[in-house]
Amino acid sequence: MAETKVIEVPIQGMDCVECTIHVQKAIVDLQGVQSADVFLVTEKALVSYDPNLVNLSSIRGAVEGAGYSVPESGAEPEEDSGLGNFTRPVLTLLAFVFGVVLFVIVVGEWLGLFKTLTDLIPWPVGVAVVLIAGYPVFRKVVRAALIGQVIAHTLMTVGVVAALLAGEWTTALVVVFFMWVGDYVEQFTAERARRAVKDLTEMSPRIARLERHGDEVEVPIGQVEVGETVILRPGEKIPVDGEVLSGNATIDQATITGESMPVEAGPGSTVYAATLVRLGALRIRATHVGEDTTFGCVIKMVEESEANRAGVQRIADKFSAYYLPVVAIIAALTFIIRRDPMATVAVLVVACSCAFALATPIAMLASIGAGAKRGLMIKGGKYLELLAQADVILIDKTGTLTLGKPEIVECTSLSDDLKFGDSGQSEILRLAGSAEKYSEHPLAEAVRDAAYAQRLVLEEPQDFVSIPGLGVRATVGGRSVAVGSKRMFNDVEQVANLTYQRDPITQNGKTLLFVAVDGELVGALAAADKMRPEVPAAIQEILDLGIREVELLTGDNQGTASAIAGRITEELSEVSVIRFRANLMPGDKIRIVKGYQEDGHTVIMVGDGVNDAPALAQADVGIAMGAAGSAVAIEAAHVALMRDDWFLVPEVIRIAHRTMRVVKMNIGFTAIYNFVGLTLAALGYLPPVLAAAAQSLPDLGILANSSRLLSQGGGEPVRNLRGSS
Numbered sequence: 001m002a003e004t005k006v007i008e009v010p011i012q013g014m015d016c017v018e019c020t021i022h023v024q025k026a027i028v029d030l031q032g033v034q035s036a037d038v039f040l041v042t043e044k045a046l047v048s049y050d051p052n053l054v055n056l057s058s059i060r061g062a063v064e065g066a067g068y069s070v071p072e073s074g075a076e077p078e079e080d081s082g083l084g085n086f087t088r089p090v091l092t093l094l095a096f097v098f099g100v101v102l103f104v105i106v107v108g109e110w111l112g113l114f115k116t117l118t119d120l121i122p123w124p125v126g127v128a129v130v131l132i133a134g135y136p137v138f139r140k141v142v143r144a145a146l147i148g149q150v151i152a153h154t155l156m157t158v159g160v161v162a163a164l165l166a167g168e169w170t171t172a173l174v175v176v177f178f179m180w181v182g183d184y185v186e187q188f189t190a191e192r193a194r195r196a197v198k199d200l201t202e203m204s205p206r207i208a209r210l211e212r213h214g215d216e217v218e219v220p221i222g223q224v225e226v227g228e229t230v231i232l233r234p235g236e237k238i239p240v241d242g243e244v245l246s247g248n249a250t251i252d253q254a255t256i257t258g259e260s261m262p263v264e265a266g267p268g269s270t271v272y273a274a275t276l277v278r279l280g281a282l283r284i285r286a287t288h289v290g291e292d293t294t295f296g297c298v299i300k301m302v303e304e305s306e307a308n309r310a311g312v313q314r315i316a317d318k319f320s321a322y323y324l325p326v327v328a329i330i331a332a333l334t335f336i337i338r339r340d341p342m343a344t345v346a347v348l349v350v351a352c353s354c355a356f357a358l359a360t361p362i363a364m365l366a367s368i369g370a371g372a373k374r375g376l377m378i379k380g381g382k383y384l385e386l387l388a389q390a391d392v393i394l395i396d397k398t399g400t401l402t403l404g405k406p407e408i409v410e411c412t413s414l415s416d417d418l419k420f421g422d423s424g425q426s427e428i429l430r431l432a433g434s435a436e437k438y439s440e441h442p443l444a445e446a447v448r449d450a451a452y453a454q455r456l457v458l459e460e461p462q463d464f465v466s467i468p469g470l471g472v473r474a475t476v477g478g479r480s481v482a483v484g485s486k487r488m489f490n491d492v493e494q495v496a497n498l499t500y501q502r503d504p505i506t507q508n509g510k511t512l513l514f515v516a517v518d519g520e521l522v523g524a525l526a527a528a529d530k531m532r533p534e535v536p537a538a539i540q541e542i543l544d545l546g547i548r549e550v551e552l553l554t555g556d557n558q559g560t561a562s563a564i565a566g567r568i569t570e571e572l573s574e575v576s577v578i579r580f581r582a583n584l585m586p587g588d589k590i591r592i593v594k595g596y597q598e599d600g601h602t603v604i605m606v607g608d609g610v611n612d613a614p615a616l617a618q619a620d621v622g623i624a625m626g627a628a629g630s631a632v633a634i635e636a637a638h639v640a641l642m643r644d645d646w647f648l649v650p651e652v653i654r655i656a657h658r659t660m661r662v663v664k665m666n667i668g669f670t671a672i673y674n675f676v677g678l679t680l681a682a683l684g685y686l687p688p689v690l691a692a693a694a695q696s697l698p699d700l701g702i703l704a705n706s707s708r709l710l711s712q713g714g715g716e717p718v719r720n721l722r723g724s725s
Contacts, residue, residue, distance in 0.1 A: 003052060004034065009045045009059055011038070013068040022144065026066035030054050040361070067143040126169030134160065134176040153179060155327055156695070159348035163688055166341045171688045175349055178692040203274045204295060208239035211283070224289050232282045237274060241293040242284035244269045249280030297635075298377055298642075327351040327678070334682045342688055346681035350691035351674065358702050359666035366709040367659040375642035376652050383638045386620045387656035389602045393547050394593060396607035396615075397554035397564060400625050406442055406529035408450035409510065413523050426454060428523035432515045434459040435474040435481040439466055443513060446527050447483070469555050469585040471513070482516040486557070487583065489514055489521060511556045531564060534646045536571035539578070541650035545657065549601070552580035553589050553615075589615035606649060623649060662709055666702045673698050 014020060020038040027036040027045060032053025038045045047059060060070040131138070134157075141157045156179055163172040209218050211229040221239050224230070230240055232249070248266045253275045262278055265271055271284055273293040290296055327347065335344040364381030371378050378384060395401055413424045433451030436444035437458055451458060461474035461481075471484015482488065513525040539550055552568075554561050561582035568578045581592065589605075593615055596603045605612070605619035608626065613636035616622025624637035626644035641648045677694050680686040686694065 003050055005051050006048050010071050011043055011068050014040055022066050026062040030058055030062055067140055127164055130169055130172045137179050155348045155351050159345045162345045174689045175692040178696050181696045205237040205239045226286055228286050230284050230286055232277050236277050238271050240286040241272050241288035242286045245283045245285050247282040249282045250278045252276040252278050343684045345688045346686050346691040349688055350677040350681045350695050359670055360663050363659055363662045363706040366706050367655055377640040379638050383621050384656045384659050387653050388660040390604045392549040392596050392601045393604040394551050394553055396612045400606055400608050401535055402529040402531050406446040406527040408446050408525050409528045410526035414521055428515050430456040431476055431481050432483045434476040435461055435472055435483050437461050438464055439472050443527055480518050483513055511560050532646055536568050538646035538650055540572050545653050550578050553584055554582055555584050558582045590618050593618045670698050
């Protein structure tokens with residue numbers, strides 16, 4: 001069996017999506033490389049390879065052979081060009097300058113100034129000027145040609161050569177100028193997309209103040225270890241995920257949750273890296289550091305989101321591969337039929353495949369980057385496309401629809417045989433709490449809280465066993481105690497004959513936990529969980545966005561599920577019924593998701609990312625609610641909502657719809673523009689000079705259109721528009 005390693009390779013020199021395709025092909029063609037994902041935004045490649053067949057030197061050589069560079073380990077990254085910091089006025093100025101230059105060229109062509117210039121300056125001098133001005137671009141074309149690749153500038157370079165051979169060196173020089181403009185626009189676009197990730201990474205502190213051996217010391221963030229005590233003062237950013245040991249403070253968590261309202265933190269509270277201490281001081285114990293923090297997971301998700309390309313993007317990539325040969329054929333036919341060298345040059349020059357390559361990823365990256373700042377972590381354009389196509393949404397109940405903090409509202413003794421005396425109910429609660437002492441289920445926490453509220457002392461359970469979807473078993477004080485749902489006690493005759501099961505309590509949204517001691521059913525606990533108040537309005541918005549089926553999935557009993565679904569249905573403005581399925585095991589949820597998918601539906605699954613992680617992974621799009629602090633949720637889900645706000649669900653669907661509209665506009669605009677440009681050039685109505693100018697316009701149009709997603713951040717949350725909480 002082949003050994004597999006994964007290495008992260010930094011790459012410099014990429015400024016367009018086409019660059020990533022060339023680098024990826026160069027790496028994958030190496031023997032021993034199993035896969036490679038190349039990321040334009042973070043300028044790196046993740047390479048999976050067999051170290052017995054290929055090494056880093058070989059990979060470096062492949063990248064350099066494709067015309068790019070791999071910096072030495074530990075080398076300082078290149079200085080930011082600053083293009084990503086351009087503001088709208090600067091972009092407007094660029095457009096103005098472009099327009100002025102274009103106007104001068106058009107007027108010059110109309111007045112015959114270029115012909116006059118050609119007559120005044122010797123042809124060899126003009127050729128030298130063109131070669132010097134275009135050398136960096138021509139070098140890329142030659143290097144690509146040497147490894148059998150055709151890039152966007154290949155056809156334009158052929159056009160430049162054709163113009164020089166025709167004696168039109170001024171036309172060739174104008175073409176070179178607009179090749180530079182095109183490169184500049186692509187570089188600007190790439191830097192604009194990178195800025196979203198850079199802004200995120202810059203939010204993380206570089207230094208941490210630790211308490212070591214009774215002294216306070218400042219160390220680089222990379223030297224902090226789990227378990228160490230971190231000291232924080234007002235105005236400082238928290239460097240790790242941790243638990244507050246002492247102190248009280250007001251924390252701004254906008255970098256993680258996107259929520260502008262600060263939260264209060266005190267002993268026992270969980271705090272997150274990259275959040276800001278506004279008021280107060282804290283001592284915290286580090287529980288996660290570096291890449292393992294919630295913020296680290298967010299950065300990794302955004303950085304690698306390019307790997308999950310949307311289907312429409314893959315189509316555009318394939319189109320680009322076939323587009324250039326087709327243009328070459330059109331140019332050849334133009335020359336054969338019309339015998340017009342200048343028309344042929346114009347056809348070669350006006351073709352611009354980069355616009356197709358940019359149409360999808362720039363819009364996707366804009367939405368993903370803007371969403372990350374709002375607490376919406378989307379793993380890639382693939383999931384934005386699927387969200388826009390979705391027609392079914394399945395929802396886990398506990399911790400998702402509800403607050404996830406159930407309370408024990410009733411305790412009933414079911415047996416007169418066990419002599420619990422006057423404190424029978426308290427004894428049942430004590431035994432149940434002891435058995436559930438180390439269970440992580442929300443209902444187990446409710447049982448423990450109820451026992452502590454009555455000041456009961458819980459014993460240490462022995463032989464503890466947790467049975468997913470059913471309950472727990474343990475030995476408490478020498479007695480065998482089982483706590484769980486009805487299904488756990490199917491072998492107990494009392495459950496089958498118990499009239500308590502049919503009590504109206506189960507029809508009012510309450511969940512029953514049965515308690516058995518030494519195989520005999522002795523009591524029942526009724527737990528209730530409150531539904532999140534914003535759920536009905538959020539689901540109404542989801543239906544308004546085109547979702548045709550909303551279904552509630554829960555492991556609770558039929559009565560509880562019916563009560564929750566009924567409440568939501570009553571508050572919907574349209575005649576819609578929220579379906580539900582109860583008494584489900586974790587595996588049942590996966591089968592339900594698969595069933596919808598087999599019927600041709602695109603399925604969204606919303607859960608808390610813990611016990612429903614397999615169903616989230618199986619769904620076309622798994623959305624984890626309130627994923628801050630949960631590495632499991634971030635890993636399992638395709639979309640992670642960093643705060644418990646149900647309005648984020650319709651918001652992310654709305655962002656997906658808006659993104660796909662922009663993508664379709666980009667592709668449609670580019671297709672029509674290129675069709676018209678090629679037609680005019682082939683018919684001789686578009687001279688090479690204007691063709692050179694025209695080929696840069698689609699890039700500018702795509703950048704401007706996609707920037708709407710970046711600046712608007714996907715739109716304001718609905719709760720702000722409606723003023724609800």
